[in-house]
């Protein structure tokens with residue numbers, strides 16, 4: 344059976360089945376996969392502990408479900424189409440048969456280097472085919488991959504490598520995205536110099552640009568040398584359903600990123616099933632997700648979901664505006680893309696270029712459009728619908744998270760009636776709940792509150808790597824017995840869900856998820872900075888921008904602009920340019936309560952340009968500080984001093 348829902352009635356029927364008897368529902372879907380040994384129980388769970396196990400005692404390998412299961416039909420079908428950064432360079436197409444050979448050879452090479460089941464391999468690669476091949480090769484031998492987004496910089500990389508206890512790092516010499524070069528190998532060198540990551544025994548380097556890099560003896564090796572003489576004969580490692588497949592780091596309210604652990608069978612079943620149904624993928628279609636594989640969207644809907652479903656998936660190395668703002672539409676036309684999936688921030692950025700980039704582009708192959716990562720405003724939704732979809736493609740606004748593994752609330756394309764900026768209805772198997780401030784579940788429509796999920800689903804993360812307590816504290820303690828998402832939500836009179844954004848100290852900047860504490864820690868590294876507070880504010884293109892209030896001991900070195908520039912540079916270096924503050928205001932104090940807690944809601948208001956009605960400020964230690972921040976008096980005072988000199 345192909346597990347595809349094709350009508351609204353079908354959705355309602357499947358949804359009801361999935362809620363009335365979840366194990367029976369998921370068991371039927373899981374049956375269509377290839378198991379070395381079938382699972383003997385579908386689910387065991389307890390959200391209080393928390394402990395979640397799906398498809399217990401099943402034995403399988405996810406790559407056998409991509410390759411061996413699909414090969415008979417798909418040997419010569421393109422699995423990955425890789426489109427390079429520079430349109431003048433040639434694309435690369437890997438059929439399922441070719442990709443299979445590459446993955447097996449890479450897997451054997453990893454084995455030859457002593458990597459074994461359960462070892463962690465960090466992959467710090469740009470959007471080149473070796474990235475996907477390396478991930479699948481790890482999965483083939485049971486090594487746990489942890490991909491680090493290639494836009495992260497030294498400290499962010501070091502923290503992740505250390506936390507994962509990686510035995511090997513796979514990187515590249517350098518990469519161009521648009522015209523911008525990133526020297527990945529140098530960043531790895533610096534990261535390894537700065538952390539005591541003794542676990543790392545080897546660094547494999549892909550020759551990507553061919554530019555010169557330094558090599559550390561007995562540690563670094565070119566990938567092409569490591570692959571010499573290795574055979575492509577490989578039998579996949581047998582994995583338990585609950586064996587970890589990968590770790591992916593994401594930001595939370597506190598400074599340290601969390602390594603979410605996804606396991607084998609549940610993730611496989613959930614990503615594949617959600618991919619087929621939400622995007623209504625049919626055999627022969629070409630699917631294009633513009634995300635980077637360094638984020639969960641790329642893991643689930645460039646790599647695993649599509650490949651498990653036997654789809655053709657595009658991997659794009661470049662940027663939407665290089666060499667011009669018509670690049671994505673060129674790609675759509677070049678490969679006759681049928682499903683296109685991107686982030687609202689990209690849509691808003693492209694809106695700014697008007698109609699010219701569409702000239703000469705047909706876009707006639709498109710059937711489905713998707714968005715993910717942040718709320719989509721109505722204007723962007725309509726622009727996407729009218730100009731990209733030419734009024735004939737349904738939009739799926741897909742809500743989900745790194746933690747959820749796959750899409751949770753979304754229309755099924757062309758099946759669920761949509762409303763602009765609504766993620767609409769839960770996917771089968773997903774049981775959302777809206778809780779009020781007191782933690783009471785609200786069962787009616789037309790309510791607003793915290794978005795929780797009250798029943799497990801196969802794709803959910805099982806723990807935080809090395810810190811199960813943190814998993815419990817972050818997701819299962821705010822509302823006992825529920826998984827708490829960190830998002831606010833509204834359910835309207837029709838039972839449709841609209842995501843309102845984060846209710847914690849996490850911000851979504853251009854669809855990238857960042858913790859304010861992480862950015863503050865990076866800013867505080869600056870020698871003149873005493874402390875700082877970072878908040879999000881509405882930004883026309885990015886959705887949310889980063890606003891940093893920075894308290895410096897003295898402003899004598901470099902002047903105001905000099906300090907702001909060096910603060911930004913510091914953040915670039917420590918986390919990466921994605922976390923660079925859009926706005927910085929130097930202040931002579933932060934609004935703190937008597938117990939020392941920064942009142943962020945005040946700063947959020949100031950950052951959004953609202954200067955009245957701050958609510959109750961009586962608990963502030965120094966209430967005058969609020970007015971001084973509004974008046975920008977610290978910077979003004981300094982400017983006067985400068986003038987007098």
Ligand code: PRX
Nearest residue numbers: 715716717718740741742743744745842856
């Ligand atoms: O706030 C929600 C927002 O992105 C957060 C999850 O970020 P991350 O783990 O990086 O995963 C992003 C890609 C799956 C959520 O808590 N978010 C994601 N999708 C939507 C969204 N907000 C509104 N609408 C969406 N469709």
